[in-house]
Amino acid sequence: MSVLSVSNLSKSFGGVDAVRDVSFALGAAEFLALIGPNGAGKTTCFNMLNGYIRPDRGSVTLEGVELVGRKPRAVWRMGVGRTFQITQTFPSMTVRENVQMALISHHRRTLNMTRRATRLYAEEADTLLARVGMAEEAARPCAELAYGDLKRLELAIALAHRPKVLLMDEPTAGMAPSERIALMALTGEIIKSEGVSVLFTEHDMDVVFTHAHRILVLNRGTLIAEGTGPEIRANPMVQEVYLGGGTVFKGEANDA
């Protein structure tokens, strides 16, 4: 059964279709990749899924409940977590405090004015940080983190609300190849242990083919293919878009 269903999602900016009639379903505990060249509309899709952009048309349902028209914060409450292509964290806080913020919101304590924020949910935050392999970093100022660490921190933040669905926009951009594989393996484990469903975008085809259960290919705003790794590899349309080979993806990984 699908957790997240997307149908006919469309958005144009000033007459140019960024996303057109995109429909797909994300199954329970599925690891689904959304790939496509730069400018294909992947981030715009994500932005519509979690309420940053209102689609011109289409619907997004989470376990049957419509998400379109809800604010990002409401979508998050309903169980859709998100990491960003350009990381969004709180640079003036420590790594642990970043996660504590998410936990404070998860436990609905944001209006509390009596407690000391740093004392709330510190252990829970450390558990989450350990989950993404950042226990060592907990006390460091977030502003000092390397880019790859910021991505992992975002993952820990997203997990704080025990999401049903996790949207990860280029989670491994800016990481070394070994780090990429480690993060994806970690995400795979989280999917298994937590039962969360993950939709992610990624430029590294090795990563995609190794980890994704299923792959969606977006080109100029429309879905041109959908299937398992081998199916996608064999698809002539996909090969045409990528000029015949996975290696071309590598070059794009940098200009995220």
Added chain:
Amino acid sequence: MGFYFAQFLTGLANASSLFLIASGLSIIFGVTRIVNFAHGSLYMLGAYFAYTLITTLDAGGFGFWTGVILAALIVAVIGAVIEILVLRRIYRAPELFQLVATFGVLLIIQDVTLAIWGAEDLLGPRAPGLSRAVRIFGEPIPEYDIALIIIGPVVLGLIWLLFSRTRWGVLVRAATQDREMVGALGVNQRWLFTSAFMVGAFLAGLGGALQVPRESVSLLMDLSIIGEAFVVVVIGGMGSVTGAFVAAVIISVLNAFGVLVFPQISLVLPFLVMAVVLIVRPYGLFGTAASAHGPPTVPEAPMKPMSIAGIAVVAAAVALVALLPRLDDGFILVLMIDVLIAMLFAASLHFLMGVGGMVSFGHAAYFGLGAYAAALAVKALGLPMLAAMAFGPLVAALGAMIFGWFCVRLSGVYLAMLTLAAAQILWGVTFQWQSVTGGDDGILGVWPARWASSKPAFFYLALVLSVAGLVLIRHLAHSPFGYVLRGGRDSPIRTEAIGIDLRAHQWLGFILAGAFAGLAGVLFAFSKGSVFPDALSIGQSIDGLIMVLLGGVQALIGPIFGASAFVLLEDYISRLDYWRAILGGVILVIVLAAPNGIAGGLSGLWQLVRGGRKTGERA
């Protein structure tokens, strides 16, 4: 009919002067992202230079127009000097630094002007050949007004030509849209910024010079125009010259008719229009989202709870201060009360700006509301002092609730401008509403209850309330709520993405900051025994900003140092001649030499002492 048309033409003539100054302000903001508070000073200088040149040069049309153009050119050169000496060094600083620095320039120019031209208003000659009136629909219209009505659009056309036909103009427009891009093109940014500032200064100077035949030249010209010029720039959209023109016409024509219905409206109307426009179009009529924010700032270090040693030091300091009445019950005590009030006011502003990232240029609104509410509670409602002291912050919070609802819908410079508008509206109301507020005469006889009437008693009252306020504010900053505000300042996107209604939290933060400012205002009213509209003037707002800046924005303890330093400094130098220039100089030195303020400087020292531990930690 004829009368209304004449009124309309008067509005258009006013629009031309307003457009000249506002377009310069807008160009400067567009390119440099600096809100130039000293722009009114350039306008004033234009008028003074033109006065001197016109009266010195031979009379006659040639002398007049030569004088006007020369005056504008001189001001352009002065603009270049200011840009090179001051602004160039703070392009990457936060908005607050820039605003306060340009305010420092304003202070210096005021005193220099005073030294050169004296305090007397100067009445310039009429424009030769344009000194009479023509009759239109039977109504007399000054010829000079008609000349101005023509000059406005002509200047707009010239700017348009400059922008669309020259490489310089293309660069200026590119910089207005995306500053990084210009850097990437390898253009000499320094030259571009200086020249843009010169053009802006020229336009301001021209605007001032053209006023000489219309109004007497005085030292009040700078502040009297700057509020309206800000409004015009914001309504038009910061960086948009066309927007400035449209907005200048809207404001001036509305004002020309508004005064017919309700003569006092002119103080409030521009700000009301601005508030309405910003609510409907958050970036002004012709502005875009990109123009709202200054440069990104260096993230501050994570907050740390106060150490035991720190708490001991603070407790000792409070205890020492509490001993003060034993040493002196006169002047020093009065000064100390001022310091305490200033600390609370500055801390409330810092909570809004430093913690919440909402830069307010009009925080005095809530200080003044508190002060007036307490004064009226005592005088009109006959409430006892303590009840009035509770009433003041409540009213201030209510005001902050109303204005804050609008303000938190905006961000960056636009938010700052809307707070300024709110404060100006309130100032206008208190100034005009004679029957309730006493207008310019203020409210007198607001004395404390008998038990608190001796200086030491009131001092202890102020000490208890201020310290309690400061402790509460600090506690709030460390609470989950305070962290949410900091989160919103760091990354609004992330804050929303973890399920937080940021606006609602910011609104509440705005209200709380207003309430604390109101409490400071209440203490102020009772300590002085009177309230005047000054309590919510731009000057009072700026004082608060200077205190925050002096203390250091990135430290919770900053406002305490900043307020003390400011009050003591002001008390000392306000007895000197040319104290404005001295204060301006001090401000500039601090902005340019110690951008982290006193607290930043101290924590830097502390780190040196402790042997160069990791940078970035703070007091």
